[in-house]
Amino acid sequence: MLVDTHCHLFHPWYEKDLEEVLERAKKAGVLYIINSGTNHSTNLKVLALAKKYPKLVKASLGIYPVDAVIDKADPEHDAEPIDITSELAFIKKNKENIISIGEVGLDYHLIQGKEKEQQKVFEQVISLAEKIKKPLVVHTRKAEKDCIDMLETSKLKNIVLHSFMPKLSLVKRAADLGYTFSVPTIITRLQHFQLLVEEVSLQQVLTETDGPYLSSVQGMRSEPSHILESVKIISKIKKIEEEEAQKIIFSNFQKIFLKK
Numbered sequence: 001m002l003v004d005t006h007c008h009l010f011h012p013w014y015e016k017d018l019e020e021v022l023e024r025a026k027k028a029g030v031l032y033i034i035n036s037g038t039n040h041s042t043n044l045k046v047l048a049l050a051k052k053y054p055k056l057v058k059a060s061l062g063i064y065p066v067d068a069v070i071d072k073a074d075p076e077h078d079a080e081p082i083d084i085t086s087e088l089a090f091i092k093k094n095k096e097n098i099i100s101i102g103e104v105g106l107d108y109h110l111i112q113g114k115e116k117e118q119q120k121v122f123e124q125v126i127s128l129a130e131k132i133k134k135p136l137v138v139h140t141r142k143a144e145k146d147c148i149d150m151l152e153t154s155k156l157k158n159i160v161l162h163s164f165m166p167k168l169s170l171v172k173r174a175a176d177l178g179y180t181f182s183v184p185t186i187i188t189r190l191q192h193f194q195l196l197v198e199e200v201s202l203q204q205v206l207t208e209t210d211g212p213y214l215s216s217v218q219g220m221r222s223e224p225s226h227i228l229e230s231v232k233i234i235s236k237i238k239k240i241e242e243e244e245a246q247k248i249i250f251s252n253f254q255k256i257f258l259k260k
Contacts, residue, residue: 001029001031001229001246001247001249002028002030002031002228002246002247002250003030003031003032003033003034003249003250004030004032004034004207004208004209004224004227005032005034005162005207005208005253005257006033006036006060006102006103006137006163006180006182006184006208006209006210007033007036007211007223008036008042008207008210008211008212008213009022009035009046009049009057009211010037010042010046010049010089010260011124011211011212013212013221014163014223015193016213016221018220021223021224022053022057022224024224024225025223026055026056027113028105028224028225028228029064029228029246030224030225030227031088031250032056032253032257032259033056033058034058034059034060034100034137035049035050035057035058035059035061035209036060036062036102036103037059037062037066037084037103038067038103039062039063039067039079039084039087040080040082040090042062043061043091046059046060046061046218047061047094047097047098048112051090051097052094053166056229058098058257059094059098059099060086060098060099060101060103061090061094062104063082063087063088063091063104063121064103064104064107065105065107065111065121065122065126065139066085066102066107066110066111067079067080067082068082068118068121069111069114069118069121069181073129076167077111078112086087086094088128091128091132092131092132093205098134098245099134099257100134100136100137100140100160100164100257101129101132101134101136102136102160102191103137103138103139104122104136104137104139105138105139105140105143105145105242106118106119106122106139106140106143107139107140108142108143108146109142109231110161110234112202115143115146117204117225118236119146119150122147122150123150126150126151126156129154129156130154130156131156135158135256135257136151136156137160137162137182138161138231139163140161140166141165142168144165144166144170145166147168148173148174150178151177151179157178158225158257159178160179160181160206161171161174161179161180161182162182162208162210163182163183163184163208163210163214164170164181166251168195168196168199171200172200174255175200175201175204179204180204181196181200181251182206182208183196183197183205183207184209184210184213184214184222185207185209185214185216185222186214186215186216187216187230187234188217188230189217190248191214194228194237197233197237198237202234202238202245202248202249203248203252204252205234205249206207206232206252206256207227207231207249208250209223209224210222211223211224211226216229216230219238224253231246239258245260
């Protein structure tokens with residue numbers, strides 16, 4: 001009963017063996033993979049993969065905060081400019097084909113000097129999520145307080161904080177607001193996520209790989225089959241059996257993403 005709530009299956013690192021990656025995921029017990037787009041070209045790929053593998057792969061269309069505010073392609077960050085009005089309309093048009101909106105949010109680390117522009121785009125994204133009633137999968141880096149401030153004023157209930165890395169005081173604030181935390185497989189070697197799982201209720205925890213990034217083993221490509229490694233760590237922290245941890249996390253996933 002495993003689920004990878006945040007992965008980038010369209011990434012070039014999966015091009016040569018995607019079928020094998022998905023087969024390993026199924027053999028490991030992964031029932032769902034949420035494939036998260038970042039810009040228009042990746043959103044198109046996300047929809048295509050969800051159509052090709054409808055039982056396993058679910059689509060999440062995103063507007064990555066870096067792509068949202070750049071003027072020209074940025075190969076260093078694998079980013080491309082986005083026509084925000086057009087992309088919001090595209091997401092709305094495909095609301096029946098997606099499980100969530102994401103990844104979206106704020107990033108003051110990868111790009112500086114455009115904080116207000118990012119916030120303006122994020123406001124529009126939040127408004128769209130409210131209108132089409134889809135969960136919001138949020139990326140935030142060096143902008144966590146601003147991000148939580150903006151989310152708190154929204155009407156959204158199903159908010160997933162992907163790979164959330166602020167001080168634990170802000171983790172507690174987000175937990176008190178009822179948000180859910182998507183914990184990557186790097187929890188096996190990064191204490192922050194271990195402390196986060198200690199801090200919050202297991203009913204507010206999801207598992208993700210952020211594949212091909214944030215691997216459980218340094219230098220290795222991350223992939224959905226590795227989710228089991230996260231569950232092992234989470235179950236130890238919470239002092240419960242792995243099977244029980246799987247059931248609770250899967251139930252969390254159902255409540256957020258599958259509830260009509």
